[in-house]
Amino acid sequence: MANIISNIQVAPSVYVIKVAGQWAGAMGQFYMVRPCAMQGIALTDPLLSRPLSIHDQGDDYIAFLYRVTGRGTTLLANVQAGQEIQLSGPFGNGFPIVDEHESVALVGGGMGVAPLLLAAKHYYQAEIYLGFNHQSFAVESFEQIVDRADQIHITQGQYHQITDIIDPTLYSVIMACGPAGMLQALAEKIKAMRASTLLYISTEKRMACGIGACLTCSIQTVHGNRRVCKEGPVFTAEEVNWNDLSHM
Amino acid sequence: MTSLICNLAGVALRNPIIMASGTFGFGREYGELYDLSILGGIASKGLTLHPRSGNTGCRVQETPSGMMNSVGLENPGVASFLENELDQLVASNTAVIANLGGANLEEYVNGAAQISEACDLRQRQGQQAVDLLELNISCPNVKEGGIQFGVDTEVARQIVREVRQVTSIPLMVKLSPNAQDIVAMAHMCEQEGADAVSLVNTFSAMKIDIYQRRSAFQNSYAGLSGPAIKPIALRMVHQVSHAVSIPVVGMGGISSVEDIVEYIMAGAEAVQIGTYNFVNLHAGEELVAGLTAWMEKEKVQSLDEIRGIV
Numbered sequence: 189m190a191n192i193i194s195n196i197q198v199a200p201s202v203y204v205i206k207v208a209g210q211w212a213g214a215m216g217q218f219y220m221v222r223p224c225a226m227q228g229i230a231l232t233d234p235l236l237s238r239p240l241s242i243h244d245q246g247d248d249y250i251a252f253l254y255r256v257t258g259r260g261t262t263l264l265a266n267v268q269a270g271q272e273i274q275l276s277g278p279f280g281n282g283f284p285i286v287d288e289h290e291s292v293a294l295v296g297g298g299m300g301v302a303p304l305l306l307a308a309k310h311y312y313q314a315e316i317y318l319g320f321n322h323q324s325f326a327v328e329s330f331e332q333i334v335d336r337a338d339q340i341h342i343t344q345g346q347y348h349q350i351t352d353i354i355d356p357t358l359y360s361v362i363m364a365c366g367p368a369g370m371l372q373a374l375a376e377k378i379k380a381m382r383a384s385t386l387l388y389i390s391t392e393k394r395m396a397c398g399i400g401a402c403l404t405c406s407i408q409t410v411h412g413n414r415r416v417c418k419e420g421p422v423f424t425a426e427e428v429n430w431n432d433l434s435h436m
Numbered sequence: 437m438t439s440l441i442c443n444l445a446g447v448a449l450r451n452p453i454i455m456a457s458g459t460f461g462f463g464r465e466y467g468e469l470y471d472l473s474i475l476g477g478i479a480s481k482g483l484t485l486h487p488r489s490g491n492t493g494c495r496v497q498e499t500p501s502g503m504m505n506s507v508g509l510e511n512p513g514v515a516s517f518l519e520n521e522l523d524q525l526v527a528s529n530t531a532v533i534a535n536l537g538g539a540n541l542e543e544y545v546n547g548a549a550q551i552s553e554a555c556d557l558r559q560r561q562g563q564q565a566v567d568l569l570e571l572n573i574s575c576p577n578v579k580e581g582g583i584q585f586g587v588d589t590e591v592a593r594q595i596v597r598e599v600r601q602v603t604s605i606p607l608m609v610k611l612s613p614n615a616q617d618i619v620a621m622a623h624m625c626e627q628e629g630a631d632a633v634s635l636v637n638t639f640s641a642m643k644i645d646i647y648q649r650r651s652a653f654q655n656s657y658a659g660l661s662g663p664a665i666k667p668i669a670l671r672m673v674h675q676v677s678h679a680v681s682i683p684v685v686g687m688g689g690i691s692s693v694e695d696i697v698e699y700i701m702a703g704a705e706a707v708q709i710g711t712y713n714f715v716n717l718h719a720g721e722e723l724v725a726g727l728t729a730w731m732e733k734e735k736v737q738s739l740d741e742i743r744g745i746v
Contacts, residue, residue: 222715230691230715232501232663237715259498276717394496396503396714399469401461403481403510404496406489413489413510418465435493 189224189272193249195265199325201256202299203265204243207273211250213242215306216282216363216390216422219275220398221252223263234260236396239417241303241365242278244329250275253302253326279398280421283307283363283388293317293359295374297350297366301326303390307363309333315359319343319350319370349373356383363422365390368433375425387425391416394436408432438731439738440724442476442706444683445606445631447567449476449531449706452739453696453724456687456710457482457535457570457610458507462521463528466713470721476706477531480517482572484537485547487513493654497643502664502689503711504641506653509537509575514547518554526564535610537572538595544571545598552603569605571596571630574612574637586612586637589620596628608632608685613665613672614640622676622684634685634708635676636669662711663689670702677703677744691715693726703744 193206213219220237238260244251256265267273282303286292292314296304301318308316308330316330316339323344330340343350351373356362362378362385364371371389378385393416395405400418407414408429414420440451450473455466457479463472472478490510497504512520517534525532534551538544548569555565573586573595585592596609609625611618613636622633638659643652651657669688677684686704690696691712699707712719736742 220717225716230712232691232715234498235501235503235662235711235715236496236498394494396496396505396711397459397465397717398714399465399717401465402459402496402505402714403461403490403507404505406495406507406510408489408492432492 190275192267192269192271192273194269195267197265198253199323202253202325203256204251204253204326205264205273206249206251207275208249210248211245211275211278213245213250213278214282215242215310216303217242217278217280218398218421219250219252219277220279221264222274223267224272224274234263236260237276237398238264239395239398241390241421242306243302243326244305253299255299276398280417281419283390283422285310286361290360291358293354293362295350295354295362295364295366297370300364300366300370300390303365304363305329305333313339315339315341317341317350317354319348319366321346351377356385357381359385361386361388363388368430371425371433372430378425388422389425389428390421391423391428391433392421392436437737438728440728440731442739444685444706445568445608447531447606450474451476451724451727452700452704452706453720453727454479454531454533454685454706454708455713455720456708457533457572459710459713462517463525466717466720467528469717472720473529474724475530475720477533477567478525478528479533479535479570479708480521480525481511482509482535482537483511483514483517483547484509484539485514485543485550487511487516491655494652497652497658499643499660500664502660502662503714504643504653504658504660505638506655506658508655514550518551522566531567532564533568533570533608534566535570535572537575539575541595541598544595545602548599549602552605555605566605568632569603569607570634571599571607571609572637573609574614584612584614586621587614587616589615589617589624592621593624593628596625596630600629606631608634610637611635611676612637613669613688618672619675619679622680626680626682630682632683632685632705633676633680634687636665636672636688639665639668661689663691665689666695670698673699673704674702674746693723693730696723696727697730697742700739700743701746705743
């Protein structure tokens, strides 16, 4: 069980929950988050934990950025500072650590910006592209950690796609997270421009256990089925089947 | 001295707590979290003769105190299980239950025969093998147009009978709550020489995506499990265990020590923990410790004192 430091709304339906303690984890990994059992009685509605990727992490805290979409996240949004929450993790394979000579870009769409903050802390010289259909969020957190303010590029509104403003030929490695359609558009742009850019994507799929046992988060890849929670959530764009990824 | 030991069709279990098929993989993932040797047993992920990649589309949806899954028996196949998984399952030092499904009669029989032959060979070499074969008769019958084997007693009889002929491994048949008559199904298993029955598998259920205006699952229906089904599953275990003389393994929505005690009082020899493994990744070890503590507190020295008393 872990103590909640704060649980703050940062945009309509979007929250950042900050939890006290020393927590392990690397960029792109996730935790399974759920309400605490009360006096040993497990709360079973909602039944399953929610997989949330690590948004931020420090010596004495860990933070998760999430959007309220259903019962579980509605309850999560209503827990207060000082209350407790249960975290299991970290799980999964996150973003890779690449050679420092590589030119890296980080690309996030909507809630896909969540795991990129920790990646930006590692790749603090990377160019960062953040796209929002509606109101932006978490941008200030990125501004605090980059070398130069002009590293951050933002698009806003449904007619301004983040994938339109990236020139992938400038980068040897792109790490991205966002809706499947955005990730696919990025992969297609790389292909169309004949760029040799290596694209890593963080994927999302409904899951039950988070540790690789239930197989509800299997996705199709060129190597056969892979578990988003265990072998993923980060895969290379060449591995995945885009039709399959569009199903949550 | 409190004893949790159970006898399941001649197989001695350390305690009545078995991890249910499909919720525990082949033990590897949970084995990283706690010592599996404290468990009564592990039922493997559902195996089929040939590897299966499972269903496409959404595979899980939540419902109050329950979940629906449509994994579609993704598994590496019997041969791969025997070659790559059985050794480490045996090394976990708990009872090993191989769960076997099939899309037609031949798959069931050949799968059972393959497991049986491999286990005979292991035993001749002095190695531990599969302790029990759990026959999953809830799979859709591809040849008969997708109807479930486990719904019609006479359709299921053929599978139990023919599998029984090819294996001497203790045979437990896992019953579907969707059976037309689950008591008749259990009687049939007993008549055909099954050593035990386990129940219940998931309930056929549905979720509609109202914005897409279609089922949330590509297969239309999915299997409901979790605490939501427990009262119905418990009633079925009670009915079946009072109707047959072979041991009954009860399951369905167990999420506490009290739930386990209910199933034992309803007549179950042992129980299986399924969906709760997802809710609490340490469910196995916590329930074993909790059951021991409960028995000591209630001065129950053996589960035989309370088994089937209701």
